[in-house]
Amino acid sequence: MAKVISFGIQKGGSSKTTTSGIVAHILSQEYEKKVLAVDLDSQGNLTELLTQQDIYNFHGETVFEALKERDARKYIHNVTQGLDILSAEDHLARFPAWLYESYRGNRSLVLKETLENVQDQYDYIIIDTPPALGDQTINALAASDAVVAMFEASKFCYSALGRFLETCIHVQEMVNKDMKVAGILRSLIDSRRTDNKALIELVEEEYEDLCFETIMTRTAAIGRLSINGFSNNPELNPALKSYRDFVKELIDRV
Ligand SMILES: Nc1ncnc2c1ncn2[C@@H]1O[C@H](COP(=O)(O)OP(=O)(O)OP(=O)(O)O)[C@@H](O)[C@H]1O
Ligand SMILES: [Mg+2]
Numbered sequence: 655m656a657k658v659i660s661f662g663i664q665k666g667g668s669s670k671t672t673t674s675g676i677v678a679h680i681l682s683q684e685y686e687k688k689v690l691a692v693d694l695d696s697q698g699n700l701t702e703l704l705t706q707q708d709i710y711n712f713h714g715e716t717v718f719e720a721l722k723e724r725d726a727r728k729y730i731h732n733v734t735q736g737l738d739i740l741s742a743e744d745h746l747a748r749f750p751a752w753l754y755e756s757y758r759g760n761r762s763l764v765l766k767e768t769l770e771n772v773q774d775q776y777d778y779i780i781i782d783t784p785p786a787l788g789d790q791t792i793n794a795l796a797a798s799d800a801v802v803a804m805f806e807a808s809k810f811c812y813s814a815l816g817r818f819l820e821t822c823i824h825v826q827e828m829v830n831k832d833m834k835v836a837g838i839l840r841s842l843i844d845s846r847r848t849d850n851k852a853l854i855e856l857v858e859e860e861y862e863d864l865c866f867e868t869i870m871t872r873t874a875a876i877g878r879l880s881i882n883g884f885s886n887n888p889e890l891n892p893a894l895k896s897y898r899d900f901v902k903e904l905i906d907r908v
Contacts (some may be wrong), residue, residue, distance in 0.1 A: 656690070656776035657908050658769070659836065660794040660801045665814040666785035668806040669841040671699040672876060674782040676897045677904070678704065679884050682736035684898070687777035690730065693717060693742035694765070694794055695784035696749075699880075701741040704733050706883040712741040717768075718749060724767045734885075738776075750789045762829050765793035787821050795825040798833050800908040803864075805857055806842040807850040812857065819861075836907045839900065841870035868900040 661674040674691070682689040693700040694717065698709035712731070717740040720729040730738045753761045769779060781798065783791045795801055803818050805811055815838065822835050838861055844850050858865050875893035884890065 656688075656773045656779045657800065658773075658779040658781065658798045659904070659908060660781040660783055660798040661804055662783040662791055662794065662801060663804040663811065663814055663818050664785055664787045664791070665806070665808070665811040667842075668785070668804040668811055669870065670785075670804050671695070671703060671782050672879065673802075673804065673839065673841060673870070673897070673900075674780050675700055675703040676876075676879075676894065677901055678737060678778075678780045680894065680897060680901045681778050681780070682734065683884075685901075686736060688775065689737050690726075690772065690776045690779045691733070691737065691739045692765075692769075692779060692781040692794075693740065694746070694781055694790045695742055696744050696746035697784070698742045698744070698746075700782040701739060701743070703880050704737070704739055704884070705731070705741070709741065709743040712743055713745075716741050716743055716746065718742070718746045718752075720768050721749065721764050722752065724764065726768050726772045730772065746790070753789055760829070761789065762792050762796040762825070766797035766830075769797055787818070791821070792825060795822060795833060796829045798830070800834055800836040802836050802904070803838045805838050805840050807840065807844075807847075807853040809853070812853060815857070815861075834908075835864060836904060837866045838864045839866050839868070839870065843869055843871045845871060866900060866903050868896055868903055870896055870900070
């Protein structure tokens, strides 16, 4: 059975997509695991990052169709050896409307039910969530064995973090008592900025046991990853070093 891991935080631009995409890449290409990446954000950034295609190419064959049928099987696309994706595009923005207008079951468990048919085909299912505490994120948390809370060093993200962790507890209590918070990953850090350093330390003090040791700095090569993609990208290998350290920690914790 696959381990299901979500990356979340309601603050936008906190490296959820970049980190979940790189983790899916490392697990499938370097650990040779079978990985399903799930794009739960209507921006379709994970879809674009991993496939390097226009997200409209997937129109009508996305995670939204899978959610509506509660069956992922027909909508899985292969990306590379060992890595598949349930893609997303703009129409996923209609998911909450569909849930409240047309769905009669437990609204938090639609994704979990959708993945049930494919869970034994993968070692890991990696879910990227949108920058909101809405229905997609709740469904991701309810379907997960483990959640990584992303923290980019800003005051707004610091404010978001406490409420994100409270939401995780709420989902544990309501629908998924087995889910655990794998940890807080500090990312997009600029080590030259003293305010960044102060925020990293603040989070470390407040959430000591939860913080991953690995801290992700901002690098130009990772910033360009959405443009250059994973294949034939010579600058990527050295830039992945800290992500490899993070994946080791993550595997140990889940
Ligand atoms: N380690 C990094 N170094 C440099 N740039 C990065 C790094 N991680 C992410 N970025 C860049 O930061 C921006 C935000 O990253 P990303 O899109 O992954 O965040 P997100 O949390 O998924 O955003 P959203 O909330 O909109 O979904 C992107 O332009 C991305 O290329
Ligand atoms: Mg994103």
